[in-house]
Each structure stands twice: as structure tokens, then as C-alpha cells.
Amino acid sequence: MKVNMKHAFYVGGFLAGLCGVLALAIAGVDLLTKDIIKANKLEKERNGLKRVFPSGEVDGEAVEVHQGKLEKYWTVKESGSELGRIYSAFGKNSYGQVSLLIGVYSDFSLGNIVVLENTESYGQTLEEGYLDPYNAAEDKSTAVLSVSCGATYGATLCRDMILEAASHYQGGQA
Numbered sequence: 170m171k172v173n174m175k176h177a178f179y180v181g182g183f184l185a186g187l188c189g190v191l192a193l194a195i196a197g198v199d200l201l202t203k204d205i206i207k208a209n210k211l212e213k214e215r216n217g218l219k220r221v222f223p224s225g226e227v228d229g230e231a232v233e234v235h236q237g238k239l240e241k242y243w244t245v246k247e248s249g250s251e252l253g254r255i256y257s258a259f260g261k262n263s264y265g266q267v268s269l270l271i272g273v274y275s276d277f278s279l280g281n282i283v284v285l286e287n288t289e290s291y292g293q294t295l296e297e298g299y300l301d302p303y304n305a306a307e308d309k310s311t312a313v314l315s316v317s318c319g320a321t322y323g324a325t326l327c328r329d330m331i332l333e334a335a336s337h338y339q340g341g342q343a
Contacts, residue, residue, distance in 0.1 A: 210285075214270070217283035218243060218255055221272040225252040238330045239337055251275045256334035257285075260326045265289035267326055271334040279309035279335060282327075291320035299324040303331075 218227055225245035233241050238260045245252045253274040260267055265288035272280025281304050289295050298318030306312035313331050316324035 213285060214257070217270045217285055220283050221245075221255045221270050221281050222247075222252055227255070231257070234337065236337065237333050239333060242334075242337075245272075253280060254334075254338050255280075256337070258330035258334060260330050262289075262322050262326050264291065264320075264322050267295075267323060267330070269327065269330055271331050273335050273338045277335060277339045279313060279331060282331065287323075289320060289323040291323060294318065295320035295323040295327070299327060 222245045225247040227243045228246045228251075229244060231241040231243050234256075235241075238258045240257045240259055242254045242256045244254055253272060256271045256273065258269050258271055266286065267284070267289060268286035270283040270285060272282065274280055282300060284296060284300060287296060295318065298320060299316065302315070302318075303309060303312045313328055316328050318324050
């Protein structure tokens with residue numbers, strides 16, 4: 170069978186043009202939605218801050234940390250005195266990534282956590298087996314160490330982020 174070069178160039182040119190049009194469409198959608206996605210992420214973060222320490226008020230802007238898994242923190246006050254800090258932490262492993270807001274009281278005891286993003290392959294198991302029981306626990310210092318939940322790698326990742334936040338605060342680091 171003889172290959173018709175004119176036909177082959179026509180098909181190749183058509184496919185290249187189609188790829189170019191689709192690339193432009195994807196870039197256009199990205200430009201249109203980038204600001205909306207960023208605004209939604211900030212709104213989720215603001216709502217999460219209110220859920221970590223419901224009785225407190227965030228005092229001022231976030232302080233950038235960028236140390237280990239910690240990204241930033243906010244100081245929280247209640248009745249004019251410091252209640253604690255809320256840390257934003259991000260971690261990933263071979264099963265996905267997790268982004269948390271972690272509360273640490275001014276006496277360095279652990280507070281509630283809020284999940285901002287959880288793309289772990291066992292994400293639902295992680296939330297139901299580790300994160301929800303942690304938030305419900307009276308003794309969070311014991312609950313944070315209980316990582317056998319069926320999503321052990323994710324729970325270990327979360328545990329490390331929580332302990333790193335407490336250690337950062339307790340170490341007097343700004």
C-alpha cells in the first residue's frame with residue numbers, strides 16, 4: 170500500500186492545529202478560573218480559622234513560617250489575652266497530600282484541627298479513623314499518638330504536622 174504524503178501532511182497538520190486550539194482553550198479556562206479558585210481557597214481558610222478556636226478571634230495577619238511542614242500561623246485572642254495559635258501546615262507522601270489548620274493553646278496543649286485539603290488515597294478513612302476522633306478526644310495529647318486507623322501513613326503525616334506546630338509554639342519561635 171502506497172502512502173500518500175499529501176494526505177499524511179494534511180492529517181498531521183489538522184491534528185497539530187486541533188492540539189493548538191485545545192491548548193489555548195485550556196489556558197483560557199485557567200486564566201478565567203484562577204482568581205475564583207484562589208478566592209474560594211481563602212474563604213475556606215477563613216471559615217476553618219473560626220472552627221479551630223470558636224470562642225477566640227484571630228488577631229492580625231498571618232505570620233509566615235515556612236519551616237518543615239508549617240507554612241504560617243495566626244495568633245488568637247480571647248477577652249484580650251492570647252488564647253493560642255492556629256498553624257497552617259501542609260504535608261505529602263506517596264498516598265497524597267493533606268493541608269491542616271492546627272490549634273495550639275498558649276499553655277502548649279493541643280486544640281482542634283480543620284482539614285483544608287485531603288487528597289490521600291485513603292482520605293475518608295483518615296478523616297473518620299484519625300482526624301475526627303482526634304477532634305472529639307478530651308485528651309488530645311494521647312489522641313495525636315494513636316495513628317493506627319487504616320490510613321497509617323496519612324495519620325502519621327498528620328501527627329507529625331500537629332507535633333511540629335506544638336513544638337514550634339513551645340520553642341518560642343516567631
